[in-house]
Amino acid sequence: MSDVLLEIRDLSVNYGHIEAIRDITFEVPQGSIVTLIGANGAGKSTTLKTISGLRKVRAGSIVYDGQDLAKVSPDKRVQIGISQAPEGRGIFPGMTVRENLEMGAYVRRDRSASALAPDFERVLTLFPRLDERIKQVAGTLSGGEQQMLAIGRALMARPRLLLLDEPSMGLAPMLIKQIFTIIEEINEQGTTVLLVEQNAAQALKLAHYAYLLETGEIVRSGTGAELANDPSVRAAYLGGDI
Amino acid sequence: MAFQYVLDQFVSLFVGGLVFGSVYALIALGYTMVYGVLQLINFAHSEVFMFGTFATVWALWLVGADATTAGVALVASLAVAMLIAMITSGGVALLLERVAYRPLLNRGAPRLIALISAIGASFVLSELMGLRGALASALGVDDVLGRYVARSRENLGLPTDRTFTVQFEVLGYGVTNKDIIIVLAALLMMIAADQFIRRTRLGRGIRAVAQDPESASLMGVNSTRVIQLTFLIGGLLAGAAATLYMLQVGLTRYNAGFLLGVKAFTAAVLGGIGNLRGALVGGLVLGVAESLGSGLFGSEWRHVVAFVLLVVILLFRPTGLLGESLGKARA
Ligand SMILES: Nc1ncnc2c1ncn2[C@@H]1O[C@H](COP(=O)(O)OP(=O)(O)OP(=O)(O)O)[C@@H](O)[C@H]1O
Ligand SMILES: [Mg+2]
Numbered sequence: 001m002s003d004v005l006l007e008i009r010d011l012s013v014n015y016g017h018i019e020a021i022r023d024i025t026f027e028v029p030q031g032s033i034v035t036l037i038g039a040n041g042a043g044k045s046t047t048l049k050t051i052s053g054l055r056k057v058r059a060g061s062i063v064y065d066g067q068d069l070a071k072v073s074p075d076k077r078v079q080i081g082i083s084q085a086p087e088g089r090g091i092f093p094g095m096t097v098r099e100n101l102e103m104g105a106y107v108r109r110d111r112s113a114s115a116l117a118p119d120f121e122r123v124l125t126l127f128p129r130l131d132e133r134i135k136q137v138a139g140t141l142s143g144g145e146q147q148m149l150a151i152g153r154a155l156m157a158r159p160r161l162l163l164l165d166e167p168s169m170g171l172a173p174m175l176i177k178q179i180f181t182i183i184e185e186i187n188e189q190g191t192t193v194l195l196v197e198q199n200a201a202q203a204l205k206l207a208h209y210a211y212l213l214e215t216g217e218i219v220r221s222g223t224g225a226e227l228a229n230d231p232s233v234r235a236a237y238l239g240g241d242i
Numbered sequence: 243m244a245f246q247y248v249l250d251q252f253v254s255l256f257v258g259g260l261v262f263g264s265v266y267a268l269i270a271l272g273y274t275m276v277y278g279v280l281q282l283i284n285f286a287h288s289e290v291f292m293f294g295t296f297a298t299v300w301a302l303w304l305v306g307a308d309a310t311t312a313g314v315a316l317v318a319s320l321a322v323a324m325l326i327a328m329i330t331s332g333g334v335a336l337l338l339e340r341v342a343y344r345p346l347l348n349r350g351a352p353r354l355i356a357l358i359s360a361i362g363a364s365f366v367l368s369e370l371m372g373l374r375g376a377l378a379s380a381l382g383v384d385d386v387l388g389r390y391v392a393r394s395r396e397n398l399g400l401p402t403d404r405t406f407t408v409q410f411e412v413l414g415y416g417v418t419n420k421d422i423i424i425v426l427a428a429l430l431m432m433i434a435a436d437q438f439i440r441r442t443r444l445g446r447g448i449r450a451v452a453q454d455p456e457s458a459s460l461m462g463v464n465s466t467r468v469i470q471l472t473f474l475i476g477g478l479l480a481g482a483a484a485t486l487y488m489l490q491v492g493l494t495r496y497n498a499g500f501l502l503g504v505k506a507f508t509a510a511v512l513g514g515i516g517n518l519r520g521a522l523v524g525g526l527v528l529g530v531a532e533s534l535g536s537g538l539f540g541s542e543w544r545h546v547v548a549f550v551l552l553v554v555i556l557l558f559r560p561t562g563l564l565g566e567s568l569g570k571a572r573a
Contacts, residue, residue: 075462090457092450103450107462
């Protein structure tokens with residue numbers, strides 16, 4: 001096991017003729033929180049979807065735990081520990097909270113009720129709100145609850161690498177703080193986190209290392225604090241006040 | 243108008259409607275499931291059914307059933323025929339998905355293109371059956387089944403012509419064992435399909451793809467497998483419907499799928515396309531309405547009644563009787 005869990009090398013992804021990401025290179029060390037920040041359309045979601053195997057790689061490589069993922073199918077990627085809570089939550093609206101969580105463990109080899117019990121316990125302890133609503137149809141949850149469900153569902157796969165796509169989107173400041181605290185807690189429990197955010201201020205505070213993506217290219221990188229103090233980052237992404 | 247006739251014959255018309263409605267409902271499930279998962283009307287589903295009717299006849303020849311077969315032997319023959327019809331229709335449905343849809347959908351073709359492919363596949367399948375005589379002689383194969391290949395564009399009947407015995411009487415109308423077999427078998431199949439979708443892991447995978455295909459992939463659901471499974475289940479049910487239909491009607495031909503397909507599709511829309519229980523309700527409502535309507539206005543009005551009913555219901559409930567898609571349906 002190397003100390004770099006995920007390594008992205010010269011990765012390019014196209015949508016038709018449009019280059020969504022171009023030659024990006026970055027790495028996620030084992031046990032860390034790495035954040036990828038950038039404006040709308042910078043290519044953040046495309047990067048995460050490509051890591052999960054939902055977008056075709058045009059050039060470059062993705063190496064996870066020493067293994068090149070080029071020929072690894074999306075379901076296999078979940079099995080080896082890469083799990084994602086997508087942008088806009090992507091919960092299954094017609095299923096109950098419990099069924100959504102069970103979907104998170106869909107490809108796990110040990111998915112008997114007794115094997116899942118500790119994972120339910122962990123998720124419902126992190127998100128007590130979900131416990132109260134375990135039988136509720138997910139489509140009727142509030143936005144914040146849906147976000148908790150999306151993260152909880154991703155945890156049910158017992159990931160080693162958790163990909164989070166804009167978990168703060170559309171949430172009130174109080175709730176954003178709460179979600180970020182929980183992300184930190186998940187990380188402390190041993191899960192490596194790759195966090196995509198537009199809410200740069202919060203993400204940089206949390207992250208051990210950060211990359212700034214601009215129109216498909218990585219233009220800056222550094223520790224969270226370094227980027228937070230970078231004048232151009234402050235001007236463009238932090239609105240001056242942090 | 244013949245109110246008195248309808249009143250006198252109410253039970254008879256009603257039971258006849260339930261029998262046809264069960265067949266519609268079984269076929270409708272195939273339309274509605276594929277729609278739920280792919281937002282695609284599988285136009286060739288009617289031919290999946292049609293192949294099942296031929297497989298039924300073929301299977302009954304194979305087991306040597308004829309007009310003298312009775313009792314346990316008859317029940318066993320029918321069970322074998324249904325099994326073979328289900329396998330045949332299920333196989334045709336899988337082939338259809340592989341040949342007519344998957345290449346298109348994998349390339350990201352719009353649904354309208356897939357619809358054209360569906361209509362094309364429907365003609366191809368129907369004509370393959372209708373031209374089997376010409377095909378067999380072109381290939382130089384013998385007609386092993388005697389009557390099967392010859393006169394391939396004409397009606398083909400069951401080898402057994404059973405008159406069914408009355409089991410009990412309701413208000414002067416005898417309900418036959420055939421009526422009971424058809425309605426019960428159809429209900430059992432539908433309950434099985436419904437429970438499979440609701441309770442099993444694979445069923446949950448189908449619902450996940452219907453509700454959010456991209457999230458489903460992120461959970462590791464293999465959408466190609468789910469689509470195949472959906473076509474397979476639809477095909478199996480259409481095969482079962484085919485045997486029940488043959489039990490009731492006794493005749494089939496290469497283009498027999500068309501009318502049944504249109505009716506089953508109507509039933510699916512009537513109940514709320516994408517909704518499994520909607521297909522059941524839609525099928526039964528359509529069958530009974532048609533039957534009562536033809537009693538009232540004469541049988542030549544049968545199809546008019548069916549479509550007037552569809553239009554009227556959609557005017558008031560645009561999403562069908564039960565609304566909601568497979569996607570949104572609760573649990
Ligand atoms: N399915 C698609 N087809 C065509 N172009 C796409 C598709 N998805 C994304 N794009 C384009 O690729 C680029 C990057 O999109 P992406 O969703 O990765 O951005 P993002 O950084 O996640 O933005 P946001 O912060 O708004 O979510 C954009 O220009 C977008 O228009
Ligand atoms: Mg995005």
